[in-house]
Amino acid sequence: MSFVNTLKYQLLLFLPLGLLGCGEQTIGAGKPKASLHVDTLTLEYSNIRLTSELPGRITAFKEAEVRPQITGIVQSRLYQEGSFVEAGDVLFQIDPTSYQSTVNSAKAQLKKALANEVTSKKSADRYVKLMKQKLTSQEQVDDANSSYLQAKAEVAIRQAELDYANIELSYTQIKAPISGQAGFSLVSDGSLLTSGQSDYITTIIQTDNVYIDMKKSSVSLYKLKQEFFSVRGKKHIVPVLITLEDGTAYEHEGHLEFVDTQVEGSTGTVTLRAIIPNPDNTLLAGMYVRAHISAPEARDYLIVPQSAVVRSQSGDSYVFVVNGDSQAVKKAVELGNEVGNGWVVKTGLSVGDKVVINNLMNLKNNLKVVVDSDKTTSQINSAQASQNKESTDTQSSLPQLSEQG
Structure with missing residues (x-):
């Protein structure tokens, strides 16, 4: 066999393999990329009464340190x-x-x-x-x-x-x-x-009533005062409820008694003092509590789950919304108060927007998506209410242990 014939024979052997590889590349290049599957939440207004939660410390209503006024033996x-x-x-x-x-x-x-x-x-x-x-x-x-x-x-x-x-x-x-x-x-x-x-x-401490000292942003305090003024007039009372350190809600309601006349320059906060009844001496001076100051009335707000909010490296907040072309579109949002497991949305979203609530790590702007399930805000709230009720019923049905001497 001559050298030329040998070369032809080798080329004939490799030609099918090369054609086969080209065919695979052609098939792979022509295969369409799979769309990302997501779940969405269609936004509706929620009528709620916003509450600000502030850390507070209990202070005695009156406290006297007893000292001798003369010299002598006890x-x-x-x-x-x-x-x-x-x-x-x-x-x-x-x-x-x-x-x-x-x-x-x-x-x-x-x-x-x-x-x-x-x-x-x-x-x-x-x-x-x-x-x-x-x-x-x-x-x-x-x-x-x-x-x-x-x-x-x-x-x-x-x-x-x-x-x-x-x-x-x-x-x-x-x-x-x-x-x-x-x-x-x-x-x-x-x-x-x-x-x-x-x-x-x-020392002698008077505890029939106690003070709660807390701090709040001067801007948010001004807005809260304006809300109460618009709803209840000039002589308004700002109610205050507290939660104990273990999460127990305290049964008696207090009210805002005093607002400091100066704002702390380093923090931009102002000191608030509320007074709350303490007939059973449950609240002791020095205790730390969570104070809840509620708005004067319930209003309509848009709320998104906290898990649906993505934050950029600069700290900006945004969510993904599915548009009419089934594309995930990034939208910047301004968030307000925390409500349960959600955030109040001040700006950036509207009623009817379909917010993506899962698969956020794989989402990109203008990415084609497939919506597997879509629920409304009212459906989510109803499901959570039923779940909370079932949890309460389960706890109440558990056998109670009694203390024996």
Whole structure:
């Protein structure tokens, strides 16, 4: 076999393989790309009453730090720690011996001054009579009258000294300045207390009502005030509800009591203070709670699930909406309050828009999609309400464990 014939033979062997590969490439290039399958939510208005949730801290309605006003030794504690005390109740008794002695001395000095006043008065009156009879001089009359006035002033001085001694004696009984729950005693019998000491010996907290201190954006606070003003007029009350740290809703409703007059420059927030009833002393000073401030009335809003919102690297929010040509179109949105598992949409969407709620990782702008299922906002809300009801019924049907002593 010649070299030429051998080359022809080899070419004939590779030719079918080359044609077969070209055929596969042609078939692969002509195969249409599969459309992405998605589910959508057709937006409808939801009539809801928006609520702002703010972290807050409980502060006592009134709190008094009890300190001694005199120096002395504690004889006894006369209240039960943690009990309710009335204003004026004696909490501690300081040894009154030395202060009682001072009072007794002041009383004696006052009696002496009073006796001297009487004598001076009589002497002055006698000199006045003698002067009328021209049996004495005017100078002697003036001296007698001056002695009487000095004796009278001495009485006033001794009376003031007695009053001050009685006040100090009364301070040996340390009394409750306000009514409320008395705290732990920080001193024991035999302890030395000093006048003007910085350390308090106990505290009294009034907790029938408590304050909730929180912070809110000055802009959002202004908008909330405007809403209440437009609905309820100038004399409006802003209701406040709270949730405890474990998620339990507190049964009593409070109201906004005070708004600070200055905005914090670094954060742009303003301090709010609400007052809320606390008849069972459930709320303790220092507790952290979640405060809920509701809008004055319910309004219509568009709400999208949080899982349907995509955020860009710059922090901008957008969603994908399926248009009439079955294409996923990216739309920028401005979000408002958080409502359950959704966001209130301020701008960017309209009623009837079909928002894509799954397969977001594979979506691209203007990508052809196939809608597998489409539900409306009302259908989603009804399904969630039924699910919550079933969950509640299941929990109520569980056997309850009772505590046994």
